[in-house]
Amino acid sequence: MNTQSNKTIIVTGANAGIGRETARGLAKLGHTVIMVCRNVPAGESVRQDIIAQTGNQAVELMKCDLSSQASIRQFAADFTAKHPRLDVLINNAANFDHTLKQPVLTADGVEVVFATNQLGPFLLTNLLLDTLKASAPARVLTVASQGLMMYPFLTIEFDNLAGQKKFSTQHAYYHSKLAQVMFTFDLAERLRGTGVTVNCLRVPNVQIDHGRYEYITGWKRRAYEIKRRRAITPAQMAEAYIRLAVAPEFETITGQYFDEHCREVKAHKPAYDRAVWQKLWAVSAALTKLETVANR
Ligand SMILES: NC(=O)c1ccc[n+]([C@@H]2O[C@H](COP(=O)([O-])OP(=O)(O)OC[C@H]3O[C@@H](n4cnc5c(N)ncnc54)[C@H](OP(=O)(O)O)[C@@H]3O)[C@@H](O)[C@H]2O)c1
Numbered sequence: 065m066n067t068q069s070n071k072t073i074i075v076t077g078a079n080a081g082i083g084r085e086t087a088r089g090l091a092k093l094g095h096t097v098i099m100v101c102r103n104v105p106a107g108e109s110v111r112q113d114i115i116a117q118t119g120n121q122a123v124e125l126m127k128c129d130l131s132s133q134a135s136i137r138q139f140a141a142d143f144t145a146k147h148p149r150l151d152v153l154i155n156n157a158a159n160f161d162h163t164l165k166q167p168v169l170t171a172d173g174v175e176v177v178f179a180t181n182q183l184g185p186f187l188l189t190n191l192l193l194d195t196l197k198a199s200a201p202a203r204v205l206t207v208a209s210q211g212l213m214m215y216p217f218l219t220i221e222f223d224n225l226a227g228q229k230k231f232s233t234q235h236a237y238y239h240s241k242l243a244q245v246m247f248t249f250d251l252a253e254r255l256r257g258t259g260v261t262v263n264c265l266r267v268p269n270v271q272i273d274h275g276r277y278e279y280i281t282g283w284k285r286r287a288y289e290i291k292r293r294r295a296i297t298p299a300q301m302a303e304a305y306i307r308l309a310v311a312p313e314f315e316t317i318t319g320q321y322f323d324e325h326c327r328e329v330k331a332h333k334p335a336y337d338r339a340v341w342q343k344l345w346a347v348s349a350a351l352t353k354l355e356t357v358a359n360r
Pocket of ligand 1: 103128129160272273
């Protein structure tokens with residue numbers, strides 16, 4: 065793979081799982097990697113490990129809690145003050161917290177799964193758009209889930225964004241991942257002609273770090289272990305992230321949905337509803353108090 069180092073690349077959620085292996089692989093290729101993590105000690109330990117393994121000193125750690133709009137704004141200000149360019153933004157971090165039994169609202173008054181998985185990437189990407197455009201050709205990669213295939217009729221539930229009508233972590237998670245797919249398609253349209261491409265990667269069953277679900281017991285634990293045995297490794301999945309992020313053959317492709325082999329695949333039909341894209345954009349902008357928005 066010709067990877068055209070040295071790019072400046074943000075990976076959110078880089079202290080664990082696929083994000084960590086993506087940061088490692090990109091560092092190995094010689095890129096400048098900004099690990100964006102909410103847990104600074106965990107991020108720093110991974111950063112040191114990546115530097116020791118790859119010899120690439122250009123691996124930075126920056127703090128951001130993607131469920132907090134204040135934290136995202138602070139991060140974006142700190143990043144743009146320090147870095148004049150951004151070649152690739154990988155919106156990888158996500159909340160799939162099985163302990164949530166009812167909706168939990170963030171300090172911004174938004175249900176935490178929607179806040180982290182949809183509004184977080186929405187706000188972060190918009191705040192970094194000028195830098196991405198100035199660095200064109202540049203890329204934005206968002207992350208969805210193959211599990212969305214289990215919800216062929218799901219669309220955005222504008223009357224249930226806070227989980228006020230029905231709530232389970234699983235439902236909130238897949239709903240937020242669908243929002244990411246629609247945000248990707250919409251943003252790709254808005255950015256046509258700017259040199260900034262936007263694509264979404266669908267992740268299949270990938271091993272999750274053992275420590276993350278220590279609290280799961282009983283049959284759920286056994287089911288989790290069986291699922292884990294069938295899963296691919298985070299490093300295998302990271303190969304697709306890395307190709308889509310830096311391989312020249314993807315430089316001009318935009319508005320696509322990819323599988324773990326970097327093949328273009330179709331999302332389910334409701335994901336292509338442009339009227340819903342527009343409403344989702346307007347609601348997300350209102351909920352994040354975003355004033356400057358990407359042109360259509
Ligand atoms: N693993 C799978 O089978 C699978 C399947 C479908 C889709 N995916 C998607 O693939 C991506 C990576 O998943 P993974 O398997 O690597 O999961 P993971 O190991 O649980 O990693 C998730 C990362 O997101 C971070 N994160 C969560 N909430 C955050 C917040 N509020 N602010 C900042 N960072 C936050 C976590 O940080 P902390 O360590 O601080 O919690 C962690 O670094 C996610 O988008 C996920 O939805 C995974």
